[in-house]
Amino acid sequence: MKHIIWTAQIKRAPTVDRHCKRCRAKRSFASSGLFRVNAQQKNVDVWLIYKCSVCDSTWNLTVLSRVNPHSILPETLWKFHGNDPELALHYASNAPLIKKNGGDPGIPLVEIEGEQVSLKEPVRIHLIAEQVMEVEVLAILRNQLGLSRSEMEQMCDSGRLRCVSGQDIKKCRLVGEIVIEIK
Numbered sequence: 001m002k003h004i005i006w007t008a009q010i011k012r013a014p015t016v017d018r019h020c021k022r023c024r025a026k027r028s029f030a031s032s033g034l035f036r037v038n039a040q041q042k043n044v045d046v047w048l049i050y051k052c053s054v055c056d057s058t059w060n061l062t063v064l065s066r067v068n069p070h071s072i073l074p075e076t077l078w079k080f081h082g083n084d085p086e087l088a089l090h091y092a093s094n095a096p097l098i099k100k101n102g103g104d105p106g107i108p109l110v111e112i113e114g115e116q117v118s119l120k121e122p123v124r125i126h127l128i129a130e131q132v133m134e135v136e137v138l139a140i141l142r143n144q145l146g147l148s149r150s151e152m153e154q155m156c157d158s159g160r161l162r163c164v165s166g167q168d169i170k171k172c173r174l175v176g177e178i179v180i181e182i183k
Contacts, residue, residue: 001122001181006114008140008174009127013092014106016050022057029059029103031092035080036060044069046080048091063091074155087160095134110135110174112144117182119145124164125180133174138161140174 020027029050037046047060058137098105155161163169
């Protein structure tokens with residue numbers, strides 16, 4: 001059996017659905033990639049700024065609230081002040097943080113790096129994500145293998161496609177490493 005490693009990286013942060021105060025309706029908000037840092041006496045607050053896709057009103061996603069500046073690594077604090085794109089992408093892709101702030105995260109644009117797979121021979125795929133992604137593993141597999149939903153469903157039901165690492169292949173999301181076997 002051939003072993004292949006795929007690494008998943010978020011290339012574009014998901015939009016966030018939430019109520020827009022100016023539009024007075026549920027709208028899609030996109031990350032601006034900019035942080036707002038505010039220091040009050042001995043505490044620091046950090047927000048990631050989002051903009052409404054319709055009216056450009058802003059919403060601040062709370063990243064840090066009332067944190068002692070000495071508890072933040074100096075490099076990280078400089079990245080917040082400098083609007084570091086990688087750090088902004090990291091927080092804009094953090095689905096639990098978005099949900100905690102009252103948003104409904106969409107699906108990020110994910111790029112898979114690794115060798116192409118042929119369905120003609122058995123293969124074991126190690127799918128590795130460095131970040132928590134709210135992306136279904138089957139959606140990634142369908143995209144990478146060029147299969148339809150029904151073809152993917154048939155492979156799962158027949159046992160030709162299964163998750164070796166213990167997760168339910170039909171329900172699991174990409175977190176850490178998932179090992180998939182295709183026979």
